[in-house]
Amino acid sequence: xxxxxxxxxxxxxxxxxxxxxxxxxxxxxxxxxxxxxxxxxxxxxxxxxxxxxxxxxxxxxxxxxxxxxxxxxxxxxxxxxxxxxxxxxxxxxxxxxxxxxxxxxxxxxxxxxxxxxxxxxxxxxxxxxxxxxxxxxxxxxxxxxxxxxxxxxxxxxxxxxxxxxxxxxxxxxxxxxxxxxxxxxxxxxxxxxxxxxxxxxxxxxxxxxxxxxxxxxxxxxxxxxxxxxxxxxxxxxxxxxxxxxxxxxxxxxxxxxxxxxxxxxxxxxxxxxxxxxxxxxxxxxxxxxxxxxx
Numbered sequence: 086x087x088x089x090x091x092x093x094x095x096x097x098x099x100x101x102x103x104x105x106x107x108x109x110x111x112x113x114x115x116x117x118x119x120x121x122x123x124x125x126x127x128x129x130x131x132x133x134x135x136x137x138x139x140x141x142x143x144x145x146x147x148x149x150x151x152x153x154x155x156x157x158x159x160x161x162x163x164x165x166x167x168x169x170x171x172x173x174x175x176x177x178x179x180x181x182x183x184x185x186x187x188x189x190x191x192x193x194x195x196x197x198x199x200x201x202x203x204x205x206x207x208x209x210x211x212x213x214x215x216x217x218x219x220x221x222x223x224x225x226x227x228x229x230x231x232x233x234x235x236x237x238x239x240x241x242x243x244x245x246x247x248x249x250x251x252x253x254x255x256x257x258x259x260x261x262x263x264x265x266x267x268x269x270x271x272x273x274x275x276x277x278x279x280x281x282x283x284x285x286x287x288x289x290x291x292x293x294x295x296x297x298x299x300x301x302x303x304x305x306x307x308x309x310x311x312x313x314x315x316x317x318x319x320x321x322x323x324x325x326x327x328x329x330x331x332x333x334x335x336x337x338x339x340x341x342x343x344x345x346x347x348x349x350x351x352x353x354x355x356x357x358x359x360x361x362x363x364x365x366x367x368x369x370x371x372x373x374x375x376x377x378x379x
Contacts, residue, residue, distance in 0.1 A: 086220070092337045092340035097236070098293070099332040100328065101231075102120075102313055103313035104325070107322075108283055111317075113258055113279050115165055115182055115280070117182075117186050118186030119193075122190035122192070123153050123193070124291040125193065125197050128301060129197045129201070131208060134148060140211065145212075149289060151285075153285050157280045160189055161277060165276075165280075168181045168185060169182075204302075205300035205301060207299050207300035225297075227297050240329070258272055258275065312355055315331070315356075316332045318363065319335065320332075320370055321368055321369025322369060327370050327371035330371075331369075339355075
């Protein structure tokens with residue numbers, strides 16, 4: 086049972102991180118490789134603020150979410166939107182966005198390494214997690230927060246995309262951006278809003294993971310990019326519900342591998358799942374067979 090709880094906690098962290106990437110990639114067509122740097126930089130700013138005085142948990146979360154949203158919006162406005170304007174084809178746009186994301190990510194990463202001295206960093210907070218032992222399960226209040234946040238946000242985004250007017254507009258952009266704009270959808274405004282939400286989720290994931298582990302390293306966002314990519318491919322591009330299920334399947338697979346004594350193979354699980362899904366069901370578990378994004 087403890088392994089199941091550990092898998093659920095790990096899956097929730099993967100989900101919070103992957104939701105932002107899945108939302109941006111599946112709707113406005115932005116595969117943001119700077120997402121991991123946003124994750125780390127949000128924690129870094131909160132770390133700097135708390136060096137002088139300890140802050141309560143809600144304030145730390147608000148700071149991390151705000152920094153993540155702001156950094157993601159700046160990246161969209163200054164980099165990705167300019168690439169979209171100047172590109173002549175969808176293929177060249179995607180390639181340039183990927184390359185730009187990798188380049189942009191180097192800046193916050195370098196700042197984080199410089200400020201932290203390339204050492205792990207965390208928060209000075211007044212929050213003291215409570216510890217529980219229930220029916221043989223050992224967990225903390227931080228674990229409860231992570232589980233609830235992931236399920237509520239994952240469910241909320243899935244329902245919002247399917248039911249709300251803005252969500253339907255975003256889904257329309259993901260299918261055919263030109264036609265959507267011709268029908269009055271403001272692609273630019275929705276892109277800014279989407280990237281703000283994606284960055285906020287990266288900041289929230291970073292803050293909660295830091296609280297759970299005690300500290301993270303400047304390079305902690307890089308492995309999560311691969312995990313997020315595996316989650317999105319597994320669930321299906323454009324399916325938020327698929328991302329929710331994919332995150333927990335990936336976490337359960339990794340936990341099982343560790344439980345069986347093959348801890349060094351954990352990272353291979355992500356790549357293995359990507360390979361199998363692309364080979365057997367390229368559209369993912371809940372994706373559609375063909376999506377044309379312009």
